[in-house]
Amino acid sequence: MNTGPSAAPRLRPFTQVDVFSAEAYRGNPLAVVVEAEDLETETMQRFANWTNLSETAFVLPPTHPDADYRVRIFTGSEEFPFAGHPTLGSAHAWLEAGGIPQRDGVVVQECGAGLVRVRRDGGRLAFAAPPLTRSGTVAEDDLMRVAAGLGLPREALLDASWLVNGPDWIGVLLESAEQVLGIRPDYAAMAGLKVGVIGPHGHGSAVQFEVRTFVPGDAAAEDPVTGSFNAGAAQWLIRSGRAPESYLAAQGTALGRAGRIYVEAAGEDIWVGGDSVSCIEGWVLL
Incomplete structure (x- = not known):
């Protein structure tokens, strides 16, 4: 300072x-x-x-x-x-x-x-x-709030993890990109939580994952493209075997943007570009 x-x-x-x-x-x-x-x-x-x-x-x-x-x-x-x-x-x-x-x-x-x-x-x-400064299990009470905020039943959240590397993101995995794009968020229901949602596109798509991030209470409640969340999500998904070592994610589609995030694991590093x-x-x- x-x-x-x-x-x-x-x-x-x-x-x-x-x-x-x-x-x-x-x-x-x-x-x-x-x-x-x-x-x-x-x-x-x-x-x-x-x-x-x-x-x-x-x-x-x-x-x-x-x-x-x-x-x-x-x-x-x-x-x-x-x-x-x-x-x-x-x-x-x-x-x-x-x-x-x-x-x-x-x-x-x-x-x-x-x-x-x-x-x-x-x-x-x-x-x-x-490196993530916090990862792992999200409390069930928080997940119930996240599900309510996303307008989804609790069972639609296939997995979730804290993904903290600066902002305090909660990462949520859904079944499909279509489900991600269909979200109509209720920000009041998940007030105080920063939530990133990711879902896979179908086979043959040039883009492998669709991403959206929500920050209740912020002036920009949905972020167009979020490097910190995508960095945490890449570590989570690649190391758990849910994503290949190289993939392309889209974000901002629901806002009329065309964000593209290039992810590649190389040795011990995961690069987000x-x-x-x-x-x-x-x-x-x-």
Whole structure:
């Protein structure tokens, strides 16, 4: 946290990036302030609230010798130690601003969750899923609330797990992508819970899974595309044998978006990737 007197506002490079989509305005937008080293926490939080996006990222000089840059990630009301689409969007913005990583092909991001590797595969970026800080059994009372919130009978929830790597996600597996897309959420019924739902597409589909994530009480109650949840879900599904080691997931369909999340297990790592497009570039007075 910054201490000392506030710096006078100045113009700083600003980018709004659409993440998890190769087509502009079909993914999940992220605001990125590229030169944020002298901003106070209160200023970052106030600006993140003002952007009215799910997250705003602030790029700073690293404090760890192995990191290429440091990022702080804010929602409209709180700071997250890690989030997926801000990781990819921040790396995209940092590279476009002229950032040069210490290692060819890999960007190392420092954030509240530690060091996160971001690999470059052509124009696409992918982050190594950070370890889950909480996983496993979800209490039956919570699952009853989740089922009510999804408008489904309890037995429709084939499995569930905590998938916490920043946000406190509860992951829920349904029988099919069609069931996922048919959800009409009751946010009041699952108030206080962050719920991600995943279901498989049929054989022959170019996309293997359909994903939706719900955050009751947030201004954006359904997130267009969610890197943190997909990172946790990939670890859960691949390691339990429910998903292949490489798959493509869709998210945002119900919102008119076309988010695509590329997942690949390689050795001990699970990589979560997607395309990013810069849609707004300019300056912001902070």
